[in-house]
Amino acid sequence: MSFHGSVDRREESQTDNGKGNGTGNGVVASNRPLFSSQRLRLNPKTGHKPESYDDLQLEFNPLVFSSLERYLPQNMLGVTRDIKVQYMKEILSQYLPQGELTRLFTLFYYNMWCLSLKKLDWERVWVSMESGLGAAPPMKDLCYIGLPIVPPNSLTLFKKAEKAWFLDFVPFHLLVFLGLYCSFAVLIKIFTSLCRLHPSFSLSNAVVSLIELIKFSVLSHQIFCTLYDRINIKYLCCLLILLFPPSLQPLHRELYTMHSATFFVPSFLKAISENTEESLRRIISEPSPGVYAFDMLQPRFCELLLSEVENFEKWVRETKFRIMRPNTMNKYGAVLDDFGLETMLDKLMDDYVRPISRVFFPEVGGSTLDSHHGFVVEYGKDRDVDLGFHVDDSEVTLNVCLGKQFSGGELFFRGIRCDKHVNTETKSEEILDYSHVPGQAVLHRGRHRHGAKATTSGHRINLLIWCRSSVFREIKKYQKDFSSWCGECQREKKERQHLSIAASKLELLRREGESMI
Numbered sequence: 370m371s372f373h374g375s376v377d378r379r380e381e382s383q384t385d386n387g388k389g390n391g392t393g394n395g396v397v398a399s400n401r402p403l404f405s406s407q408r409l410r411l412n413p414k415t416g417h418k419p420e421s422y423d424d425l426q427l428e429f430n431p432l433v434f435s436s437l438e439r440y441l442p443q444n445m446l447g448v449t450r451d452i453k454v455q456y457m458k459e460i461l462s463q464y465l466p467q468g469e470l471t472r473l474f475t476l477f478y479y480n481m482w483c484l485s486l487k488k489l490d491w492e493r494v495w496v497s498m499e500s501g502l503g504a505a506p507p508m509k510d511l512c513y514i515g516l517p518i519v520p521p522n523s524l525t526l527f528k529k530a531e532k533a534w535f536l537d538f539v540p541f542h543l544l545v546f547l548g549l550y551c552s553f554a555v556l557i558k559i560f561t562s563l564c565r566l567h568p569s570f571s572l573s574n575a576v577v578s579l580i581e582l583i584k585f586s587v588l589s590h591q592i593f594c595t596l597y598d599r600i601n602i603k604y605l606c607c608l609l610i611l612l613f614p615p616s617l618q619p620l621h622r623e624l625y626t627m628h629s630a631t632f633f634v635p636s637f638l639k640a641i642s643e644n645t646e647e648s649l650r651r652i653i654s655e656p657s658p659g660v661y662a663f664d665m666l667q668p669r670f671c672e673l674l675l676s677e678v679e680n681f682e683k684w685v686r687e688t689k690f691r692i693m694r695p696n697t698m699n700k701y702g703a704v705l706d707d708f709g710l711e712t713m714l715d716k717l718m719d720d721y722v723r724p725i726s727r728v729f730f731p732e733v734g735g736s737t738l739d740s741h742h743g744f745v746v747e748y749g750k751d752r753d754v755d756l757g758f759h760v761d762d763s764e765v766t767l768n769v770c771l772g773k774q775f776s777g778g779e780l781f782f783r784g785i786r787c788d789k790h791v792n793t794e795t796k797s798e799e800i801l802d803y804s805h806v807p808g809q810a811v812l813h814r815g816r817h818r819h820g821a822k823a824t825t826s827g828h829r830i831n832l833l834i835w836c837r838s839s840v841f842r843e844i845k846k847y848q849k850d851f852s853s854w855c856g857e858c859q860r861e862k863k864e865r866q867h868l869s870i871a872a873s874k875l876e877l878l879r880r881e882g883e884s885m886i
């Protein structure tokens with residue numbers, strides 16, 4: 370690999386120890402095709418005044434040569450400019466084709482610019498180049514002096530540099546630009562209005578003032594850079610949030626931690642505490658295969674949660690805060706995790722939904738539910754009207770009606786399907802239209818196709834928790850047959866079994882016929 374060559378080169382240069390190219394007398398033959406062991410010194414010769422290369426037609430910017438000159442080995446500092454140029458050109462051309470170098474020099478100049486503004490020190494230029502381009506040994510020397518040179522054909526390293534450029538530098542660049550732009554814009558505005566107002570306005574005065582203003586802008590720009598540099602933007606955001614906290618205050622603090630006795634009806638609590646299939650079946654009905662219904666929430670809890678949601682929505686309206694809606698299908702409703710109910714919902718899933726799902730939905734990861742998306746949906750006048758036919762992004766969905774008074778809004782279920790069969794037709798035995806009652810929960814697989822009919826009057830608000838299992842999702846990637854839960858896969862499997870039994874029977878009959886003959 371090209372890296373090996375680079376490592377060798379570095380080792381070679383280390384043994385050379387700054388004493389030139391092996392000749393020992395500091396003289397380098399001008400017609401020498403290659404300075405076989407070129408190296409640069411690690412620390413610049415600070416007292417050395419570099420020559421100007423501006424008048425030469427060079428492949429690289431003359432400034433690169435001036436900048437590089439201080440890093441030449443001692444014996445090269447006294448030779449003619451042409452030899453220095455040749456020496457430096459060879460160093461530069463060893464590393465990269467011209468095109469890539471040009472692009473990398475952009476990075477270099479960017480760092481130089483940062484340096485000039487004291488945004489970066491050399492140490493950080495090195496670190497930035499190193500992390501941006503990869504830490505190939507020979508680069509260390511070169512990067513240390515700010516030259517982002519990488520071994521030939523190291524396109525991958527360059528890609529990394531580009532990525533680093535975008536991730537680290539572009540946001541900074543934009544901010545600096547904005548800072549500069551704003552300060553200029555404001556100052557120019559002040560300047561022009563002053564010019565118009567001031568009685569002693571003259572062109573020469575104006576030019577002098579303008580120069581002063583530019584100086585001032587550059588200074589403010591530098592202050593801005595320093596601020597940016599010193600105060601990590603993340604911490605700045607945290608600080609701002611701490612200084613100006615969003616003013617949403619919970620209305621009912623008791624909702625934010627799990628109080629099972631006040632949240633749930635006694636029958637539900639009893640069944641969960643016994644934690645057997647029998648105890649659960651005692652309180653749970655199954656109006657259609659795969660849809661389980663049971664009484665769950667106390668009316669008081671529903672009221673509290675409804676007023677908490679109202680409080681949240683009022684705050685959203687007043688502050689004009691933009692919030693994410695529960696999913697792409699709803700224009701109303703709110704994600705409960707977003708206003709602090711995440712911990713309570715975690716507990717609800719862990720201690721209540723999972724024990725039931727373990728019994729009723731083991732084949733879709735019911736016992737390994739480990740994350741959730743909890744939200745409320747709202748239907749009625751000035752709200753969503755109905756909800757289209759869909760499947761949820763969940764393994765198991767808990768849907769509890771919180772209230773209020775309403776008519777219509779039935780949940781309709783149309784069979785469980787895997788991805789492949791999600792659009793297949795519904796069999797009559799799969800049809801269920803279910804009318805929800807406040808406090809009552811419906812538990813179903815996320816892949817159970819469903820929707821909600823129009824709420825024709827009143828206001829319907831439901832609490833939903835889409836529960837997910839990462840284990841199930843991982844296993845599912847390697848499966849093709851979902852006949853343990855997909856209605857259509859089941860039918861296909863039965864069909865295959867049917868055909869194979871019929872074929873076996875036919876084969877038996879054929880053999881019997883043959884033996885008779």
Ligand SMILES: O=C(O)CCC(=O)C(=O)O
Binds near residue numbers: 756761819
């Ligand atoms: O409106 C409902 O009760 C159903 C909501 C639903 O299915 C969903 O949000 O995924």
Ligand SMILES: [Fe+2]
Binds near residue numbers: 759760761766819
């Ligand atoms: Fe749904």
